[in-house]
Amino acid sequence: MHTMPVDSEAKEIARLIDELKKTALEIHEKFRSVPAARRNTARILASIKMLELNFSDLLALDES
């Protein structure tokens, strides 16, 4: 059984996910009245959530 440790690679992914989320959230909130901005960032945020489920949750567990 070969297991993969939560290493620096996962930490780096999690850090970049945070940055992505900040940017997407900023557009999502700042341009509420522009449907193309609001709806496309809503979809991006859903994808970012999948990244969090795959990586950030695990890292949070390591840090708790």
Next chain:
Amino acid sequence: MEDSEYWNPFLETLPPEKIRSLQLEKFQRIFRWTYDHSRFHRSLYERAGIRPEDIRSFDDIRHVPTVEKSMMRDIQRKAPFPYGDALCVPLEEVTEFRQTSGTTGQPVYQPDTWQDWEWWAECWAFILWAQGYRPSDRVFIPFGYNVFVAFWAGHYGAEKIGCEVVPGGVLDTKARILKIQELRPTAMMATPTYVLGMADTARNKMGLNPAEMSIEKITCAGEPGASIPTTKRRMEQAWGAKAYDHAGATEIGAWSFECTAQPGGLHVNEAFFLVEIVDVDTGELIEDPGKKGKMVITAFDRVAQPCVRFDSKDIIEWAEETCPCGRTFRLIKGGVIGRADDITKVKGVLLAPSAIEEVVRGIDGLADEYEVVVEKRGDMDHITLKVELLPGRESAKEKIEAELKDQLRLKTNLGYHLEFHEYGTLPRYEVKARRFKDMRKGH
């Protein structure tokens, strides 16, 4: 990462103790979400005297009340219409409507947000990657796209991992086979019944050999057939392809999958789901391999209409073995064996319809279709098994009948009245087959 044999090597090879820690954290999160946002769940938990801060261990999880499909039926078709009190988000955040097939009663509606739909596709990405799907695959989906979730999610999952997807929606079986010839897809998704039915049509109505077509792998859903060895073998021989199983449900998600190692069972995606097995009669937790029970399942990350300790009635058991593929997600042996509703006592003996399927499909000379009718005659249960002989095998009927009787007695401990029907006359199904008919009062 495209060279990785795992969709997510971090999650899929986590040490078991770490998986358990992740599951506990994620259960706490979805429980709090559900408690805070669903009036239906909150009321259920308040009656049981359980609050989010009470969930500190797996033992605490066992005290959370289970939810049954009948409870969901009762709260639906009311405001917020049509989902009722289990809806956890404003209606305007719902982007997807699906419903259960209604096999066991009135269908249950399932709302999903776009995030939930991404999550469905993510669950399928784990499945398909484990079954060897890659961006170079062209995937044909001969599925009547409609209100049922099945291969919609497979479609989006395949797109997510980069495959080219050919939707084979409103085509009849012959047209679908011609489309396979025309486009040479490398993979296909369908119910086991339909996989066999397509092969039958190709061979017997079109003079084509499906094993000579381009399909290399088939992902099945909707029925347990791809985990029944004789049905799997028939599909693989018919198409010259690997047939893989997965298990999922509208109100749960796609929670398990077979990998290319074909270990005789399904991996539970334990990063996304908590599967508990409980004794059907006592409700006691079954943690050791080798004992069957019904599944109680939690989907950690589904938010619009959460699935928290859902009593699925699927009968499963943990496998003893680990999988040579290296995934640490536990295996359930032989896939979903049946449903607690279907596994019924006949003549005092527990009978699982899948056991009959395994016998019928293991006998050379019988066609793929069959039907089982259980009736009460006087005080006695009476079982009729209807089968078809393959064309050209009529002269072997006596030998086949004797073998069928022996195998049925051996595998199910029951005697049957056998009816041989002309080839092609028993019902053919495209989605979920209904081959088991219990006509006794109360069934």
